[in-house]
Amino acid sequence: MPFQTFDFERADLRARLAALSLDVKLLRWEVALRRMRWASKDSDHDTEGPGDDDGPYHHDGPTQLAQNFPNDHNGPPEPIRDGDPPPKKDPVPEQKPTGPGVLSRVLRDASQAVAFWGSIAALGQSAPWILAYWPEIIANNDPPKTFDELTEDVGTSKAGYQDHHIVEQTSAARDGFSREMIDGKDNVVKVPTLKHREITAWYGTTNENYDGLTPRAYLVGRSWSERYDIGIKQLMQKGILKP
Amino acid sequence: MNKRNLTQLSAAELVRAYEDIVVQQDESFKNARIKRFNEQFQQRREISHELRSRPGDQREMLAALFKHPKAWVRMCVATDTFVLNEARARMHMQYIAEHTWDPYRGEARSALGSWDAGHRPT
16 A cells, blocks of 8 residues: 655644634633623622623622621621632642542632633643543533533533432432432433532531431431432532522 | 540630641541541540530530631531521521632531521531
């Protein structure tokens, strides 16, 4: 078979076009995220509009709520210094973390940095390993969806998302619920991967509100409707399902 | 941390021990180290129960930690003093649900939802 010369010029052009296409997609994400931030802004800032890039949270001084109340431990707290300062612009370490929990934390921090700063390009400049996790990072900033929207892609492969059983499947199967119920269309939704991990962790951590049991242990022997009710509320509380 | 050690501590020392363990638990929580988190939960519970067992139920001493900069510490205090002052606990938890980032925001919402559904600390 005759040897065919590789067309470097054509390959180079294709690579440049692919890079440009990615840039356009990233810019579109940035715009969408900024719009999302503006839409969720505090109502105390009704006069501020798309030109304001402060985001939904105060980050340059005490919050409105704290300023209106006396500063004691029976009133609203002092301005919080942990959790509500703006996320770091680039919280991604150069080396990929080795523990799965730490990796999830970094991805969550990256997701919040994207949501707050509206800049995707900054991330990963010194840590290219993060690029493989773009789908998880972007998906974590999805606004709450309707139940129908969450069931749309169940059973398909969608980067950044996982199928989630509202009633935990292993526990339900152990208690004798049928696979038909467990895998039924009302019990499985497509959720962002990072949020899925948060929910799974919640079920497995001991909780004073459940008599010191994990919610998973608490639900052993409980009815399907109680399990489902708790599962649905978790989806709402984690900002996945619209109330 | 064993029961005999806790009985020998003053209330102020118990509050400091509580703060130490809850700050460590915050790291476990953020990094999803569930086994360690659950162990620290038990230690936190022992301290809270020791305070409860003291004359007049001295868990109110934990309320000083509502000024703590870490959201997780304030969430734990809200939960562990819930029975003493539900309105105050809700107010602090609501603040965290509305004014912080995940994972605290989601956890605070979960706690408020649990309380509304009747799953409450005792």
